[in-house]
Amino acid sequence: MELRFExxxxxxxxxxxxxLDPNDPHCRHFIALNNAGIVLGCGRLTPExxxxxxxxxxxxxxxxxxxxxxxHILESARRSGRKDLFLHAQKDAQQFYTxxxxxxxxxxxxxxxxxxxxxxxxxx
Numbered sequence: 001m002e003l004r005f006e007x008x009x010x011x012x013x014x015x016x017x018x019x020l021d022p023n024d025p026h027c028r029h030f031i032a033l034n035n036a037g038i039v040l041g042c043g044r045l046t047p048e049x050x051x052x053x054x055x056x057x058x059x060x061x062x063x064x065x066x067x068x069x070x071x072h073i074l075e076s077a078r079r080s081g082r083k084d085l086f087l088h089a090q091k092d093a094q095q096f097y098t099x100x101x102x103x104x105x106x107x108x109x110x111x112x113x114x115x116x117x118x119x120x121x122x123x124x
Contacts, residue, residue: 003039007055014112030073032056032065041065045073051087070100074121083124091115 008014023046032041041056051073056066077085088111089097094104097119106118 003042003055003057004053006057008053008112011058012112012114014114018112028076030069030076032069041069043069043073045077045085049077049082049085051085054093066096067100070097074100074123078123083122085121085123087119087121088116089119091117094119 004019005016008019009016024044027044027046030043030045031039034040040060041054043054044052046052051070054066054069056063056069074085086105087097087102088109089102091108091114094117098104100121102119102121104117105120108115108117110116
């Protein structure tokens with residue numbers, strides 16, 4: 001949660017009540033840690049197959065941490081029998097997800113005051 005607050009609330013100005021939602025206890029959470037146990041990146045997968053809350057510490061972006069977390073989420077979903085996944089990508093992150101095989105699904109929309117685009121991924 002500390003990293004999510006740092007990135008989404010601190011950096012992006014998202015309201016705390018929008019970042020905190022009732023889905024967290026039902027989601028599968030993924031984190032990347034360093035040897036000291038400090039969280040470097042995170043993401044989550046909802047029971048409905050939505051990837052979200054992907055974040056990496058500002059000083060470590062473009063280091064491959066986000067890609068590693070996303071690949072782990074995809075593999076975990078595949079092993080659990082999911083056929084497809086979806087997400088709401090911030091427009092600035094659209095290229096990151098496209099690079100990993102996600103396709104656009106719909107038009108740009110505003111979520112938490114930030115432009116997003118729906119994207120999907122076929123596992124099977």
